[in-house]
Every structure is written in C-alpha cells, then in structure tokens.
Amino acid sequence: MIRSQFRIRWIALGIAVVLVAFTVVLAVQTRSQPSVPRLVLEHASAPQLNLKTLDGKAVTSAQLRSKTYVVNFFNSWCIPCQQETPALKTFYDQHKSEGDFAMLGIIIDDDAPTMRGYVRDRGIGWPVLVDPKGSAALDYGTTGQPETYVVAPDGVVVCGTLGPSSVAELNTWLAAARAGQQCT
Template sequence: MLAAAGVLAGCSTGANAVDVNNGGEFRFVAGTPAGEVIPEDQRAAAPEFSGTLLGGDDFDSGQLAGNVAVLNFWGSWCAPCRVETPEFSEVAEETADDGVQFLGINVKETSEQFAVAFVDRFAISFPSLYDPRGEVALAFRDYPANAIPSTIVLDPQYRVAAVYTGEVAQDDLRQVLDRVLEEG
C-alpha cells in the first residue's frame, strides 16, 4: 500500500510541488485513466515550442506536425520515469514506421550530464529536449504537463489528443496510439 501511495504521488515533493528556477512549479495532480482520448472535435492546438536537444542540436515543434507525436516530460530524479521512459523507448522503436514520433522533455535537472547519463543508462532511443527551467512544460500547463511524469499525445494536426499525468503503462500507450493512428 505504501508503494502504491509513492507511485500515486508521482515525483513531487513537499506539499506536492517542486519549485523550478523560473518560478513555476511541478506538482502531482491526479493519475489519468488509461486510454482516455480527447474526441477529435474537442481537441485544441498544442503550443509551439523550441529548444536544444540533449547533445546540442536545435529542435522546433514544427518537426512534429503531420505525425502522431508522444511528448514525455521526465527527469532523472523521478522514480516513475525510470520505469516509464525505457518502456516508452520500446514503443517508440515499434511505432516509428507507423509515423509516430517520440520526444522526451527533460525538466528540472541541475546538470545536463544527469539527463545524458539517464538516457545512456536506459538506452533511450528517442531524442529529448533539455528544459532545466521547465519552460516547455509550463507552455503545456493547461493540460497539465507540470506533473512529472506527464505524457501528451498529439494527433497529426498538432492537436492534443490525450494527456496523462503520472506513469503510463506500455499497453495503455499502445492502445491510445492505435486509436489516434486509425483516425488518420
């Protein structure tokens, strides 16, 4: 029971919030039910963003348009991320030929080398933005991506199709991706 409470608490600390450098905060809101997809006529456009990938390349969110995209907000300091992110890497490899792109968004790291070590240790196959101040997560705050881990699935029209707060099981993610892929 205590382990379940720890998972439900996500990666927040203190009074369910973790301060970030720019004054925003990350907090656990509530776990999202499995397989919840926003109806197509109720989807809103995702905010545009850009940044630097781990390793130094520039990234612009326009690169995701036309594909189903999975944005995974994670941190090396987050225990559920250590389970979820490697599982997402498997799903990313399985779905790449279907037009699914994965992008990690690493938040609230004190050093980029911690994020790089996490990616190397778990052999993560998809790229990740380095977002130590949580600026991209704050751009998605209406969904809310300020809970870590959070996952947002975008449809090919760059609209938010599904939002998860907390850890997502591989099978649940696959079901949502199948549904969104079938829409196209």
C-alpha cells in the first residue's frame, strides 16, 4: 500500500514537471517581429511582376531583367510611408540616371485616384504600380507597409526591410546588390 502511494506520488510529480516545463516553453516563445523580409532571408528570386502604372503603362519583370531594382510597397494613408518618402526621393534622385538602376512603387491597400493625388503632391518621380488584386503584395509576402526590397541583376532579392528605410540603408543595399552580395 505504501509502495503504491509512493508510485502515485512519483507519477503525479512527473506529470507536474512535464506541465511546468510545457508552460515555461510556451511562456518563452516570444513572437518577435522580424525586420528583414522573408524573401531576403531565404535569398529567394523576386516574384514575377505584371502590373500597370498609375498612367496605365505595363511593367513586367522582363523589362527589369539584368537591372538592380528597388521595389517599395506603400500607400497614401500610412504615416511611416509618408515619413519615408523624402528618403526615397533623395535616393531616387541620386541614381535615376544610372542605366542599370530602376525603382518601383507598388500601391498596397489604396485606390488609384487617391494615389494619383498623393504622387503628384509629393513629387514622386518613380513609376508607381497599381496592384488592385493585391497579388504582388501576396507574392512578396508583405506584412504591412512600407516594405522595401532590393533585387540584384540575377533576380534574387538580396536586401530589404519591413518598415521605413533611410538613404544610407538604400545606398548600402544597392551597392551590395551590384556587388553580388547578400545583406543577410
């Protein structure tokens, strides 16, 4: 009888230890928000693009072949997007004359008429693409806006960030992409 009582106590103790361990594991499982896009981490190829600009011109991946290009997802109502725009403008002005360089803005969760006004008011000079079905955003696996991706001439997404980027970051990423380097 005493032996069986001891056995039950040991079993209860074992179950308690397992439960405590499980609770601790769950408690320390923090969902940290990544700042580097998954495509960059996986050194993945850039998704195919087949969209139209606000002016109705078609833009495809084929036109971007052998170029180093920057893709920026943004919209008019997102405050970090608005804060990021001056840096993007400075960066674009620095490189727009370079033949192997391209920059694209892709609208995420906003309508074309509003975006036309926003682009005009902010003096955005790079092509802004309409993504009415959100397919480009899904293909890139966006989790918000702004998000920026830098694609190397071989079509691999080498650098980028979730959230606003600075001129210095953009220049570093462009140099890395041209040098065939990954940012991660």
